[in-house]
Amino acid sequence: MYKDIVLxxxxxxxxxxKDELAQYxxxxxxxxxxxxxxxxxxxxxxxGACPQLQPTVDIKTVMSQLMERLSNYASLSPExxxxxxxxxxxxxxxxxxxxxxxxxxxMPLVGAISLHVxxxxxxxxxxxxxxxxxxxxxxxxxxxxxxKGKVEESKATKQIxxxxxxxxxxxxDVMTALKLTNYPKVLEHLDYATNKVMAGVIIQSIMKNxxxxxxxxxxEALFELIKGLIKDITGAPSVDELDEEDFKEExxxxxxxxxxxxxxxxxxxxxxxxxxxxxxLQGGPRRLSFTVPPLVFSALxxxxxxxxxxxxxxxxPVTPKKIFQFLHQTVEAxxxxxxxxxxxxxxxxxxxxxxxxxxxxxxxxxxxxxxILYEEEIADSKAQVTAxxxxxxxxxxxxxxxxxxxxxLTHKATGYSAKLxxxxxxxxxxxxxxxxxxxxxxxxxxDGERVLLCLKRAIRIANAAQQMxxxxxxxxxxxxxxxxxxxxxxxxxxKGNPQITSNLIRDLIELIATEMQSENASQDPSVDAFFxxxxxxxxxxxxxxxxxxxxxxxxxx
Amino acid sequence: MVxxxxxxxxxxxxxxxxxxxxxxxxxxxxxIQHIISPGNLCIKEVYDYLKSLCPDLHVTRGEYDxxxxxxxxxxxxxxxxxxxxCHGHQRQLxxxxxxxxxxxxxxxxxxxxxxxxxxxxxxGAYSSITYEVNPSFVLMDIDGLRVVVYVYELIxxxxxxxxIDFKKSPTSQ
Numbered sequence: 001m002y003k004d005i006v007l008x009x010x011x012x013x014x015x016x017x018k019d020e021l022a023q024y025x026x027x028x029x030x031x032x033x034x035x036x037x038x039x040x041x042x043x044x045x046x047x048g049a050c051p052q053l054q055p056t057v058d059i060k061t062v063m064s065q066l067m068e069r070l071s072n073y074a075s076l077s078p079e080x081x082x083x084x085x086x087x088x089x090x091x092x093x094x095x096x097x098x099x100x101x102x103x104x105x106x107m108p109l110v111g112a113i114s115l116h117v118x119x120x121x122x123x124x125x126x127x128x129x130x131x132x133x134x135x136x137x138x139x140x141x142x143x144x145x146x147x148k149g150k151v152e153e154s155k156a157t158k159q160i161x162x163x164x165x166x167x168x169x170x171x172x173d174v175m176t177a178l179k180l181t182n183y184p185k186v187l188e189h190l191d192y193a194t195n196k197v198m199a200g201v202i203i204q205s206i207m208k209n210x211x212x213x214x215x216x217x218x219x220e221a222l223f224e225l226i227k228g229l230i231k232d233i234t235g236a237p238s239v240d241e242l243d244e245e246d247f248k249e250e251x252x253x254x255x256x257x258x259x260x261x262x263x264x265x266x267x268x269x270x271x272x273x274x275x276x277x278x279x280x281l282q283g284g285p286r287r288l289s290f291t292v293p294p295l296v297f298s299a300l301x302x303x304x305x306x307x308x309x310x311x312x313x314x315x316x317p318v319t320p321k322k323i324f325q326f327l328h329q330t331v332e333a334x335x336x337x338x339x340x341x342x343x344x345x346x347x348x349x350x351x352x353x354x355x356x357x358x359x360x361x362x363x364x365x366x367x368x369x370x371x372i373l374y375e376e377e378i379a380d381s382k383a384q385v386t387a388x389x390x391x392x393x394x395x396x397x398x399x400x401x402x403x404x405x406x407x408x409l410t411h412k413a414t415g416y417s418a419k420l421x422x423x424x425x426x427x428x429x430x431x432x433x434x435x436x437x438x439x440x441x442x443x444x445x446x447d448g449e450r451v452l453l454c455l456k457r458a459i460r461i462a463n464a465a466q467q468m469x470x471x472x473x474x475x476x477x478x479x480x481x482x483x484x485x486x487x488x489x490x491x492x493x494x495k496g497n498p499q500i501t502s503n504l505i506r507d508l509i510e511l512i513a514t515e516m517q518s519e520n521a522s523q524d525p526s527v528d529a530f531f532x533x534x535x536x537x538x539x540x541x542x543x544x545x546x547x548x549x550x551x552x553x554x555x556x557x
Numbered sequence: 558m559v560x561x562x563x564x565x566x567x568x569x570x571x572x573x574x575x576x577x578x579x580x581x582x583x584x585x586x587x588x589i590q591h592i593i594s595p596g597n598l599c600i601k602e603v604y605d606y607l608k609s610l611c612p613d614l615h616v617t618r619g620e621y622d623x624x625x626x627x628x629x630x631x632x633x634x635x636x637x638x639x640x641x642x643c644h645g646h647q648r649q650l651x652x653x654x655x656x657x658x659x660x661x662x663x664x665x666x667x668x669x670x671x672x673x674x675x676x677x678x679x680x681g682a683y684s685s686i687t688y689e690v691n692p693s694f695v696l697m698d699i700d701g702l703r704v705v706v707y708v709y710e711l712i713x714x715x716x717x718x719x720x721i722d723f724k725k726s727p728t729s730q
Contacts (some may be wrong), residue, residue, distance in 0.1 A: 207574060252600055255570035293571040297683050304688065345620060352685040390620060397686070484649070530649040537669055 003042050011049040020054040027053070027062045027460060036073035039066065039082065040087055047096035053104035060111050061101055064118040067093060071125040083151035084126055090133050093119055098140065109144075109151065113159035120163060124170045131179055134167060138182035145189045157194050160186060164198055170206045175211065177202070178221045192228060192236040199226035203257050214263040216271035223279045229254050231282045239286050251290035258294035266309075268320040269302050270326075277330055285337045292334055296346050299327050303353050318356045324350065328365070340377035344370050344387055348394040355400045363398060364405050371412055381421040386418055388429050395543075396435050399444065406445070410436045414454065427481045431458035431488050438492060443454045448499040451492055453498075458485050459508075466515075478524040479515045483531050486512060490538070494548065502554035507537070509555075559636055560588065562611070564694035565595040565658040566678035569603050571621060575679035577692050577711050580679065588611050589696075591635060595676075596644045597621050617642045618659060636699045636723060653725055654697075654704065660686050663693045665706050665721050667678030672723045674706060681711065702727060 007030075014026045031039065046066070050059055074084060084090075097115050101107060120137045127133050141163060151157050151314060164186060167177050179184055190198060202225060206213070213219055223230055229250050232239055239247070261276060263269045273295060280291040303320050327350045332342040351366035370391060380385050392413050397427070401409070414437060417429030434454035437447040462481040469477040486508050493500045512531060539551040562584070567573060575581075576717040589611045596619025604624070604709055608614050618627040630643040632652055641652035644659055656675045661684035663677035677693035684690055697704050706721045 016715075210578070248600075249602075252570050252602065256574040259570075259572075259574040290570075297572045301683055304683075308688075349685055386620070394685075480649075487649075526649075529651045533649070533651050533669075540669065 003038075003045070006425060007042050007045055010161050011045065015052045017051055018054060019192050020056045023053050024057050024062065027059075028058075028065065031066050031069060032127065036069055037083070040073075040080070040083055040089065043087055047092055049420045050096055051099040055104045055106060059104070060107075060115045060118070063093075063100070063115060067118050067122040071122050074126040076415055081126075090123060090127060090130075093122065094136065094140065098331075101144070108156075109148070109153065110159055112144050113156055113163065116144075117159055117163050117166070120166050124166055128170060131176065131253075135180045135182050138163070138180055142182050142185045145186070145217060148189065150191045151189050152191060157190060160190055161194060161198060161201075161524065165201055168202065172205070172209045173211055174202060174206050174209075174216065175213070178218060178225070181397065184225055186358040192233065196228040196250065199229045200253060202226060203229075203253050206260050207253075211260060212263075214272075215268055216217060216275045218259055219275045223275075226254075227279075230279050232284060232288070239284060245287070248290075251287055254287075255294045256292070258298055261298070264305075266302060266306060266318045268315070269305075270323070273299050273302065273326065276307060277326070281333055284408060288333055289338050289339045289342055292330060293342065293346065295351070295477045296327060296330060298477065299323050299330070300349060300353050303357065309359055320354075321359065321362065324354055324359070324362045324366075328369075331369075338377065339389065340373045341383055343391060344373045344378070345508055347373070348390055352397060355398045358400055360400045360402065360405065363400055364409075366408055366480040367395070367398075370408075374416065381425075385414075385429070386416055388413065388420065389432065392417070392429070392432050392436060396439065399439070399441065401484065413426045418457070418461070420485055423468065424481060426456050427461040427465060428484070430461060433484050434458075434488060434492070438495065438497060442493070446497075448492075448497040451497055452504075455485055455488055455492075458488075476515070476518070477529045479512050480524070480527050480530065482512045483534060484509065484517065486533055490534070493551065494541075502551070505555050559590050559699040560595060560693065561591045561635060561697040561699060562589045563593050563595075563656050563674060563676040563697065564679040565622065565656075565676055566597045566661050566682055566684075567603055567680045568597050568599060568621060568678070569680065570639055571599060572682035573678075576679055577681070577705035579711060579716050580692065580694065580709070583709070583716070584610055591615070591633075593631075593633075593640065593642050593656055595619065595642055595656055596627065597658065597682075599623050607713075615642060619644050634651075637702050638699055638704060654723075660684065661690045662687045663691075663695070663708055663710065665695070665708065666721070670726075672704070672706075676708075677710075 008115060010030065014023055017023065050063065053059060060556060070089065074080060097119055101112050101115065120134065123130065123133045123137055145151065151160060164183065167180065167183070168174065171177065187195060187198060213222055227233065228236065236383065259277065261272050280288065283291060303323050306318065306320055319370045331343050331346045347370040350453055351363045351370065353364035353449055354366060374384070374387055374391065378384055395409055395413055410433070414430065414433045417433050418426055420426045422428055431454060434451045437450040437454065439445050440512060459482070462485065465481065466476040469475065486505070489500055489505050489508060493505060516528070516531065538552055538555060540547055560700055567576065568575055569575060586609055590613065592611045592614045594607065594614070596617050598616065599619070599621045600623050604614070604616065614729050615631050615633060616627045618625070618629055630641065630650060632639060632641045632650055634640070638654055639652040641650035641655045643650065643657055653671050655671060657673065657675050660675060661678035661682060662675065664673065664675040674695055676695040678684065678690050679692055679694045681690045681692035694709055696707045696709065698707070702725045704723050706723065708719050710717050710719070712723045
């Protein structure tokens with residue numbers, strides 16, 4: 001009775017009264033008063049009245065309320081779902097919205113979009129499995145927005161962002177959003193700044209749900225969505241105009257995203273990193289220092305996965321060698337930034353990975369690149385110190401080099417160590433080089449003489465440093481360097497280097513003691529403590545007894 | 558009872574996207590009195606996050622840290638213990654507890670009258686030195702002359718806890 005008699009009559013009255021306040025109030029009443037299953041059955045009729053109302057009526061609020069009531073109805077009583085489908089609720093609402101928008105040509109954009117937002121909310125609550133419905137709603141928006149270019153008005157923009165965020169929040173899986181063909185089209189209509197904000201929202205959603213993007217195709221689709229962050233878009237403000245902090249934040253977000261682009265299948269993984277690199281290389285020099293490192297480590301992880309897998313070796317479509325080529329080209333791109341210190345670190349990581357794969361020429365090549373950067377690009381003295389220590393530390397762990405290659409590189413390392421600007425830095429680097437000539441692992445080089453040569457050279461430099469300090473400052477500075485070298489002596493003594501004799505150690509101890517007591521010495525309690533703890537250590541070892549104790553016994557302190 | 562959190566080698570965002578979710582839910586602000594990190598955070602966001610857990614944060618520099626102002630080494634006294642912090646390894650710090658990093662592998666052992674602790678990598682970040690890195694961090698409970706070292710490791714998705722006791726001899730230098 002309601003459907004056939006009551007409602008049509010009431011609606012006729014509502015439409016005919018032509019009073020906007022009354023119309024709004026009455027429609028609201030109808031919706032609130034009558035039960036939801038009535039509304040479902042009379043949907044067509046009810047919605048039919050909407051376009052006929054006065055254009056100034058806030059119809060979107062009315063319709064939103066209706067949709068919200070129906071959504072609640074559906075979620076509270078899931079058994080009515082078939083009814084929704086049977087009356088084609090979605091389709092009716094969808095076409096009603098279009099008709100209403102057509103009937104009110106003066107409706108501002110924000111109004112039209114918010115209607116679609118309401119419908120989307122309805123769809124996500126009532127028909128979450130119907131991605132085609134969701135896509136349809138987005139499609140209707142695209143139609144509405146077509147020809148409008150980038151939306152400038154902030155209220156409308158907010159509605160578009162709400163529209164795009166809703167599927168992300170509902171599905172917790174960006175992959176679902178990627179399936180919506182109209183999603184990127186809606187995104188296009190956001191102004192550049194908001195577009196990037198939305199891209200950030202998308203990435204945050206991935207990070208929060210630890211979603212893995214597992215194929216190169218999906219990566220392409222995703223990067224298309226977030227392209228505002230990846231590269232400069234024509235027409236967008238140039239990278240240089242951006243606020244430094246904001247830029248860093250968004251690039252670090254992109255960097256973190258890289259770790260979510262993974263697949264255990266190595267062939268697919270290689271396709272993924274190739275795709276990622278293709279996009280990152282379009283990002284320009286300012287972005288590369290953020291985006292290249294995570295990509296490099298992703299590739300290094302792939303190398304390791306290949307390594308630990310037996311049998312594939314050089315036959316498969318993806319080989320360590322191929323990835324090292326990829327890595328070489330990728331790190332090379334940092335030259336355009338330029339970022340030599342970062343590139344040096346990455347080359348060293350690659351060298352070590354090549355070492356672990358037993359590929360000597362590749363490891364050597366990476367060291368060559370690292371040294372070239374050191375020689376040509378790293379001029380700052382502090383940076384040089386850190387860099388040379390990194391090179392020495394890495395080189396020490398390399399086992400794959402034959403004698404010639406090893407000699408060339410260790411020679412360069414010790415040479416550069418002695419050429420650092422400050423004498424203290426020279427001394428330290430040179431004595432650290434001693435470790436290049438004594439490798440603990442089986443079959444590792446154990447060249448006792450060259451170890452001693454390094455340490456003696458370090459002592460000479462330390463002496464020179466003291467003399468210089470005497471002249472320039474009037475005191476010879478702390479004996480720290482000597483104590484450090486003494487500790488190196490003890491290290492190699494324990495490891496069994498025959499060139500480091502107990503006499504040498506005793507002599508050095510005496511030297512230090514004399515130095516520290518001399519009038520020129522500057523008093524430094526930390527050096528005293530260091531020396532004291534070293535002597536204590538020697539005593540400690542003597543008392544321990546055993547083979548080591550005997551050795552230490554020989555040292556007369 | 559003083560709680561000191563030691564964690565390092567996170568390498569965010571170069572080698573890891575974030576701390577493991579299970580770790581994050583355990584690290585709650587206000588419960589810890591000090592945080593010490595041997596470095597390689599690497600970005601300011603990580604520093605800020607750690608600072609939000611506890612304002613007394615000490616960091617030393619790792620090779621990949623973005624901020625060049627972190628010192629190479631640091632010493633601090635907590636209760637009866639002198640703690641030393643550095644990225645490599647040094648005898649000259651003359652401390653009771655030395656916290657170091659770099660290898661991404663958890664280690665805790667007695668050494669020359671003191672204790673050396675490497676909290677490993679809190680994110681399980683790639684390391685050229687160690688394969689198969691499990692995310693780990695260390696929580697120290699300093700109580701008088703005793704320190705209990707709790708190590709939390711994320712193995713196959715589950716957090717496993719182990720503890721080691723160290724006592725400092727009262728006749729300390």
